[in-house]
Amino acid sequence: MTASLKMFRYMLRQISHEAMMAMLVIAPFAVGVIFKFGIPLFESKILDRFGYGDVLVSYYDLFSWLLAMLVGMMFAFVGGLVVLGEIDDGITKYILVTPPGEAGYLFSRIIMPAIISGIVTALILPVFALTHLSMIQIAVMTVSTVLCGFVTALLVVTVSSNKVEGMAVGKLSGIFGVTFFAPLVLRGSIRYLFMVFPMYHIGVWSQGGSCLYLMIAAVLFALWILVLYRIFRRKFI
Template sequence: MKAQKKAFLQMLSVIGKDGMLLMACLLPVVCGILFRLGIPGVEALLCTYFQKKELLSPFYGLTDVFYSMLAPAMFCFAAAMVVLEERDEGMASYLCITPLGRNGYLISRLGVPAVLAAAASGALLVPFSLQRLQGPAVGILAVNGGAYGLLYALLILRFSSNRLEGMAAAKLSSLLMLPAAGAFFIHDGMKYLLWIFPSYWAGLSVSEQQPALGLAGIVCAAIWGLLLL
């Protein structure tokens, strides 16, 4: 545990010295402020202009689902970039044969960031969610977000050999967020095709107001993770 803690703190030091990765970690806070203050304001302007009672508000829940995955994605993206850099420099192989070991290395680089990202996601959802989510809804979305972040990092590492390729893989992997929208817009048989995507279950838990449905997303993400490891 001491070696894992030291390795994790060393990774934080690397992130803190990298402007791009540091900004990626701060982005969820900035987006939370913009979403919370900007979207309701835009909704008010649009409703006044089009003489409607609501336009965007029926989809506030979808915004919250996407936001719940943003912090984990950014934190785990930063961790994945550090791993890619260490892999490119040969440091990853060296660290795996130290007392830290391969499992300790993976925990410090992926496991701990995913857990902390889930906690951060829950903490950010409380003040910034547009639907004012609370209790089980926040908890389920936060855990789903952490699982998505871990899966996001694994996809980047699986299909990249350096940071440049990692940036491209990150853009493609972010598409895994999109199935969450299917829970709000797809209601026919096509929805069954989305069951294999963790984000779909997160979206469904909000659209149906049944947080327990999010548990299926966690199981789904775990299966994806086992296949990618």
């Protein structure tokens, strides 16, 4: 086993010892169950009873997107909190002078959770989605939410100076993901305020936009990650 994987294994151990972080890992699955069974039940038992009809059906795809984002962001959030704790303990600085180094540390704390979140997303979407999703939809959801999670982890570490602040920033960084819904729910020029966020363009694509929006999103993701990584690195050293 490589040193980076050993570091990742230890991170899992840290998560299992902290109830809050363990809950963050479990949360997407719990939400998946609620979406899958709770929403149709709510619709049939409550909304139907009061005469609203099947108003949520047209939003079923959005629930799938929300679930996908939740997986990426929660896993990344956990990685970010672990890094913050290790910065406090001086571990990150020490890792720089060990064989895994900065690359190994980043791999174990940020990239591995992102990869796992991608796998989990790809696996749970077909199970918990309320509508049939095409392979392309699942692929875009998986990649975009992995990148979204990557940005979340970097934001948590760069903006906050301790775990408490990290919790607050983690919640706030949810805005980064929910810009996906801006082109769907906002009308008029105000929605263009969200164009700097890559998930906005993914949202446009999901509503039948061209593949150009995916390319714009890819460029914006790269820029966000590049800028945040530079700040992250300064904090690291």
